[in-house]
Amino acid sequence: MKFVMTTNKNVSQFKWCSIALLTLGMCSGAFASSSSDPQCSSENFAEFVKAFSAQPEIQKAFVTSPVQELRVVADGDEAKVVERDLKALDADELSVLAPENAAKSNLTIQVDLPNKVIVRDQVGAFLKIFIFKHGDCWALSRIEDWSLEKAIDAVAGTEKLSPGDKEFKKGAMFDRLVNQASPESSVYLYTSELNSYLAGARQGSAQAAFAAAGISLSGQAPRLDNAKILDLLITASKSIPEAGLTLADFYCDEGEYDDKHVCINPQQSIAALEDAARQGSNDALTRLGEVYETGTILPTDLPRAMACYQEAQKNGLESRGLVRLASQGVVAGNSIQCLKAGSSR
Structure with missing residues (x-):
């Protein structure tokens, strides 16, 4: 279990207030732990969370009534968000905030300033967001439970x-x-x-x-x-042609979308397009035609570009590139193929 605080801010001055004074709205300050007289932290949220997570008496004292709850439920073959106000929380609702409990379930606790605690796992199965509000003291006001295990099982049914x-x-x-x-x-x-x-x-x-x-x-x-x-x-890309097109782009730009860049790995990019075309992607054939026509990745090869556009048209895709090159007198003889023999990657 990892406890993360997403801030570098450190507040050192604390003031103390009792529950009675808090109720009257007459105090502000930091928490002090006392089993008989729980007290609050209004200056340092991270320190308050430590006490709130570990001490049931602090939890009981500093939860608004009602507290808002968000939960995801199945709705036919979809999931929907349900919100409601709760006058009281179940005893186990806050148990995941205790570091020892989070550790047992391989959960990470993240304190995200100014007012949130996020509890999650690393596989997308568990996500709870605890949101606090600050008046004279911190108080838990909202719980968002975005965990989808029950909803996804209900949607899947017997599938x-x-x-x-x-x-x-x-x-x-x-x-x-x-x-x-x-x-x-x-x-x-x-x-x-x-x-x-x-x-x-x-x-x-x-x-x-x-x-x-x-x-x-x-x-x-x-x-x-x-x-x-x-x-x-x-x-x-081994089974999804569209992934091959994205792979071809990534070989060229590595995710940096700048029209002025020079393709970083041109041969791998072309190979990815050819593999996608062999899997039946007409978009890949068109992209290959554009590459050979414009010379953006490899040197211009208009006959091969024409061959790629013609191949795409045979598969039922209208090609403006074919019309454009034909108007320029470009032809692709029988000896020129869009895709080179064999796999190029």
Whole structure:
């Protein structure tokens, strides 16, 4: 279990107040621990969380009534968010905040200033956000439970999911639920989405591998290192042609989207496009035609570009490139093929 505080701020001055004075709104300050007289922290949130996590009497004293609860439930073949006000919390609701309990369940506790505690695992199965408000003292006012295990099982029903498919579907569910989360909470959902996809990829899901690379490159989830992204895309491209197109781009720009860049690995990029084309991707054929026509990756080869456009048209894709090159008098003889014989990667 890891305890993380996302701040460098250190507040050293504490003031003390009793529960009676707190109720009257007459005090502010930091917590002091006393089994008979729990006290509060209004200046240092991280220190308050330590006491709140460890001491049941602090928990009982500093929870608003009602406390808002958000939970994800199944709704037919989808998941939906349900919110309600609770006059009291179940005894076990706050147990995951105790470091020893979190450690047993392989959970990470993160104190995110100014007022949140995030408890999560590393595979996208568990995510709870505890939100506190500050008046004369800190008080827990909202719990967001974004854990999807029960919802995904209910949605799947009797469907038998292949290894990694459950994690892929969970990641996709997180992606849809982001629209129902606040901007402050959405960042945590994106991280759990990525973790779900990565878990699915480890179990052999090509879809999950492709999705993990995509959400990382999008900037919404944490950025994986380039070696990991490359590994995910290579894995996915073996069975998903569209992943081959993304892989071709990544070989060229490594996720740095700058039109002025020179392709970093041109041969690997072309090989990825050719592999995708061999898997039946007309988009890859068109991209190959554009590459040979414009000379952006390899030297210009208009006859080969024409051959690629013609191949795409044979497969039912209208090609403006073919019309454009034909108007210039470009032809591709029978000896010129878009794809070179054999695999080039």
